[in-house]
Amino acid sequence: MPDKKTPPLNTPLTTAVRIRAAVPNPAVPAETVRLNKRMAELGLCSRREADDWIARGWVRVNGAPAVMGQPVAYDARIQIDREAEQQQRQQVTILINKPVGYVSGQAEDGHEPAVALVQPQNRWSECNSRMRWGFEQLRGLAPAGRLDIDSIGLLVLTQDGRVARQLIGEDSEMEKEYLVRVSYGAENINVESVFPPDQLALLCHGLSLDGKALRSAQVSWQNPEQLRFVLREGKKRQIRRMCEQVGLFVTGLKRVRIGRVNLGHLPVGQWRYLAPHEGF
Template identity: 75%
Template structure:
């Protein structure tokens, strides 16, 4: 007897519905906070589109305490775990680096550092907007397999030995390749928005985030990246947030 193809694991369905991450779902199921069709859910159970999923208020309350932090990462910090003697960007999340212009009503507490993880990478030699979150829903939205959230970058480049006005000598057909036509790691890249901001700087808008993607894209067309700054993720802008400082994602802000 073949299994109904419409059935999926409960944790996956909860993540697809935007209720939580899969890991959170497993935790909630284990605590007895999830019911399917009125009955307590068992770990590993599969559900169909017609099944009714309910989540206990305790889970919602715990979720409401989780924070998402926006950091203006400087050069020299890695996005994730410490490596080669370089500090993780999360070490900057401390009271003395909290931006005075933060308009959210959150107050810093050490518990906010527990489980705080980067939702996407930003190279050690790049600066700009980095998202750190305790919320699995935010992480899934930004770095999930089906994520289509835009990331915008300002990229200062040189074309061979030309550092002053590379725009004048960079071939238009190569600019077209940056927009669509390049492959990395044996896979074609998704279409990108790439335009000149000024004679030395390109603006990139991507909906994917392969390792060192922009630098590697530029190498393929003969450009060298001199400086890279991420200024936007989805609808959230870096704005006036000073380098090395952080703020909370506000309650009304959405990626």
């Protein structure tokens, strides 16, 4: 019979807390990891969020109040108070079609950050979310991934550490799709017809940046002057630098998809909320 005070691991809780735990494996030596890292690995929150919850007394480990920096075993039972869940539900994720001339993160060199566009008047009229705009939604709203100042397209801004980890965490495998207009040699030529196939193959696999080999990519012709790139990483100005290595010059770059979320018909300079039923 299970202890009445300790809910079985597979039983959902409806009262005070949410529990995440791994089933112990006696064959595996007991190892420990910092509590905030373990909470992030379990998809409960980001490390920063975890530290905040621990400081507020919203986290328990094996029934005892958690402390900052605490090491825990991988099979530890981690309990999260409802207050943390309520706080998390209020966090927003916003999709914006970033225009040229805006930076993704902090303002730099006189250029405004994309978050400056997240104002009521720029909300897309076709955004069907029931979420109501409030200035508190700008607090902690940060880009989950970069988009160059001279590029346009889908940029994700989020308050939710789980979303950020999913998109830009060190173990992220999230696909990102781009449409890239290029030129090659003389102007007004059909680039696809003259660009060497072996160089296109190099774009797919075989290039390095900053001394490290790039992951394989999907690169194909969308039309005679435009390539379609699908990447699973995001080094600084990666596509432009890849193209330079094979003699191509990028004249326009637009991100149109991240995971399962498409830019769609979202107008340039406007934004919408990520709907609850959507997921990357």
